[in-house]
Amino acid sequence: MTDLYSEALQRFEQVYTQAREYGISEYNAMSLATVDGQGRPDVRVVLLKDFDAAGFVFYTNCQSAKGEQLQHNPHAALCFFWRQLYLQVRLDGRVEPVSEAEADAYFATRARGSQIGAWASAQSRPLASRGVLEQLMQEYAAKFANRDVPRPPHWSGYRLKPRRIEFWVGLENRLHERTLYSLAAGQWQRGLLNP
Ligand SMILES: Cc1cc2nc3c(=O)[nH]c(=O)nc-3n(C[C@H](O)[C@H](O)[C@H](O)COP(=O)(O)O)c2cc1C
Numbered sequence: 001m002t003d004l005y006s007e008a009l010q011r012f013e014q015v016y017t018q019a020r021e022y023g024i025s026e027y028n029a030m031s032l033a034t035v036d037g038q039g040r041p042d043v044r045v046v047l048l049k050d051f052d053a054a055g056f057v058f059y060t061n062c063q064s065a066k067g068e069q070l071q072h073n074p075h076a077a078l079c080f081f082w083r084q085l086y087l088q089v090r091l092d093g094r095v096e097p098v099s100e101a102e103a104d105a106y107f108a109t110r111a112r113g114s115q116i117g118a119w120a121s122a123q124s125r126p127l128a129s130r131g132v133l134e135q136l137m138q139e140y141a142a143k144f145a146n147r148d149v150p151r152p153p154h155w156s157g158y159r160l161k162p163r164r165i166e167f168w169v170g171l172e173n174r175l176h177e178r179t180l181y182s183l184a185a186g187q188w189q190r191g192l193l194n195p
Contacts, residue, residue, distance in 0.1 A: 004188035008165045008181035009053060012089060015167070016051075019082045032058065033077040034069035042069060048078075049106060055159035056091060057098060059106060061123035063154045070095050076160055086170030091162045098157035107151035115149035116140045166193070 019027035026047070033043040042065060050057040056078060061067060070076065077092035098106075107115065120136035127133060144150075162183075169177040178193040 002188045004181055004190050011167060012165065015085070015087055015089060019085060022084055024082055024084055027082065031079040032066065034066050035073045035075070036069045037072045042066070049157070055161040057157050057159045059157040061118070061121070061154055062156050064123040070158060078160060088168035090166040091160065091164065093161045093163040095158045095160045098159050103156040104151050106157060107155065112149060116144065118155045119152050
């Protein structure tokens, strides 16, 4: 890890901690942008569950729209905005699945209802009615009664390894401060961008 990459991660940790300590609800919510097989962009909010030098981790249904898009094109972008702090952080890079062991460990920490929900919901697929989903919830609750809910094989996590990290600090007269850390030819660089 180069010094500039560790500097960027430390800076992320600083603002992330600031957002949490400020009491911002869903401070770990981030927009995740992916691209489909036709090159069309798609974006939705997911929760950051872990980050370190290896990358930024979120969990989802791998057969969802985002899961299929990541299979076609493993490049993705993340964007955080903490309004109360007037801070934005953007990242992009290549995404890889987390290990089975890592996904199992995280799944085990989820509330039982969410674990059963992961089995019941064919995320992103059409749903005939809420009743169908409720029925499936009951069926899986019965199936896993009196035992731990195993992680569904189609439910796991992805880790985005950043290639660029931009810190945007909102300032007066729209003269915001933008600092971009980027990886070029294997070297991390740091520079300012016009607002
Ligand atoms: C605050 C918030 C947090 C969310 N967190 C997640 C998450 O961590 N994982 C996930 O799969 N969906 C999460 N969602 C739902 C997604 O935004 C989205 O509806 C779902 O993943 C389906 O997206 P897709 O059809 O593009 O794959 C969250 C939504 C909100 C508003």
